Amino acid sequence: MAVPNSEELARCVEQIDRDRLTKTLCELIEHPSVNPFGEAPRGAEEGERRVAAYLRDRLTALGWTCDVDEYAPGRHNALARLPGASGGRSLMFAGHMDTVETTGYPQALTGVVRDGRVHGRGACDMKAALACYLEVAEVLAERSISLAGDLLIAGVGDEEYRQEGAKALGASGPRADAVIIGEPTELTLCLATKGLAAYDLRVAGVATHGSVPQHGANAILTAARLLGGFEDYQRTLDRRRHPLLGPATVNVGVIEGGTKPNIVPSECRVQFSRRLLPGESPADVPVELAAVLERGTWSIGEAWWTVDAYELPHGHWLAEALRTAARLSGVPDREPHGFPASSDAAPGSGGCARRSHRAA
Ligand SMILES: [Zn+2]
Structure with a gap:
């Protein structure tokens, strides 16, 4: 298996299976993971256990290794890894598994496709990104693609409250040279976060x-x-x-x-x-x-x-790499933007420690 160049990787975009991607997202919505906001999880809908297990099952079936860590009672992170072939830079796709509550949201835990969009609690923020990460793993496996460096997928807990999942993940130091967090940004590249x-x-x-x-x-x-x-x-x-x-x-x-x-x-x-x-x-x-x-x-x-706030250091290689990826994928807006909310990107959140970088 040869390591592909960026143009060959771009062709992977054409292999994305939208039906599979939609099904994955609906299944993620149907695995509830409501953040209990500092309390112990009260029942099956709260905590990230079920989504972490889902990620583990999907990724290990594709040959990845995956550890699920109960970093606090009833609260989980999942960290999966596809080893690189030749010691290249490592990259992590990170996303929070928790959602806000479902109160007042009929059919919150049913993935519903309507007008070409998937509806349900966490559909956008941010189980869509988790579904995309899984689709990347599926396409890499289908095409037998081997990457130069490690590719990691991290599902973290508690982003909606105190980022305890990201802190736990980052506690033992960085695991990747760079991190992409797929928070909803209307498909713009955000290189800084408040x-x-x-x-x-x-x-x-x-x-x-x-x-x-x-x-x-x-x-x-x-x-x-x-x-x-x-x-x-x-x-x-x-x-x-x-x-x-x-x-x-x-x-x-x-x-x-x-x-x-x-x-x-x-x-x-x-x-x-x-x-x-x-x-x-x-x-x-x-x-x-x-x-x-x-x-x-x-x-x-x-x-x-x-x-903490965060910004990617000026001139960092990840910014250019993302612009290239956006161009190859046909994303119209390739200018850098800022993310107005906070996220796991902040170094103080420990998301992936101080060497890690967010750009989503
Ligand atoms: Zn979010």
Whole structure:
């Protein structure tokens, strides 16, 4: 088996079996893997066990090796490997197996093809990518293609919450020279991803009876005034632009406070998140906000949920390789873009440690 050149590899695109690919995606949807968001999995629908086993079964049948690792109770990663023939660069296709919940989504766990699209929980984000990775393995096997370097397929858990699967996978160091993460990007090449940091803003007031509000301090009204300051903060962020990702952003997502309509509330809690650009630190955000918000009886705690931002180093070989692959595959938009959400690409997520690179 000779190692093919890139043009020969491009011909593999013509061998993609769309019916098989669709069937694979429907089967992945029908193997539920709802993220329990920090809790222990409660029942068969939660956790990634079934999808990890599915990946293992499909890939070992094609001659790959595959390890399924229970990195936390009921939470799994799958890592499969097709050894390279001549010590070339290794490449990993990585994708998260978990999905968000199915509440309020009829037929969430039934892969349905409608108007040429597959519907079901996780169809797009991101079981479609897992299905594509399996189709790559099928085509390589059918054509008896041997690659120069190792090809790995990683199914990881917990991307939708704390990226614990990627952290576990990366804990013992990089396993590939580069990683492609197939998050949904409308088929554009994304060479950078924003990070995330979430915070609590607590506003203190003085409780009193609602008939004499002048004797208290209404924490909700104070919070309402502060929220206007978030718009000022966004305007300062708009001036801080990354060439691929655009500006950093801030979002107020939750506001809680008060107990009864006839009580002046003594506390109001605001949860907000900040999308970070590469190079920004979660520790800087409370300082920046303090400079914009009016002074008062409020405080911002440390970030309680963080995901690092990431960008592929300028001039990295993977960017050019992906552009070539996009050209050979007929992808119309081959310009690099930024991914506005966070993902397993971040080095702090440990997805594939510091040598790893995301480009999807
Ligand atoms: Zn995703």
